[in-house]
Amino acid sequence: MNLNELPGSEIILPGLSDLNNGECNTIGALLVAIAATRLTEAGLDIPKYSLTPEPELTLYALLQDERDDAYAYYNALLNLLNSFCNALELSYKYKPSNFIVKHL
Template sequence: MELNELPGSELILPGLEDLYQGRNNTIGSLLISIASIRLTAAGLDIPQISLVSEPELALYNYLQIDRDDAYSYYNALLNSLNSFCAAIELKSKYQTCIY
């Protein structure tokens, strides 16, 4: 199973690319910042220098700008993030190398 097959990868993988490009204010990069410890422990290489402090607040504020349903969308994004984290943790448990 490849990383792009994991649930939530459509948000996380572009966010990872954003971080490598120095963009830390996108939905995906903020989600990665929220779960950076879990993702790093599971073997994902995350550029730490680009992470936002208080990413939960930054994400919610970002969503409030354009969405009337910011709270429900925020929760849906966190659920997707949790699904990705759980899947990559399981994947790393049964494989020694993710890539």
């Protein structure tokens, strides 16, 4: 599966890279932190040591500092994150090896 083809990958994948490099306060890294449990359960390796506590609040504060429309942009980012997670979960769920193991 090519993660670059999933919706939202243009923000989520750089965020994952940021976390792997110890950067935890970028928009992408905060989105990954918000969905860390879902992403881990869907097969991604999330570096838990660099996750920000309360990433939702941190992301919103970051957006308020940068934009006049923080609320709308925050919601759009969460929708993008949800789309990425849904697509990843579907691809993980229907991966041939998972299908065989779960249904034997």
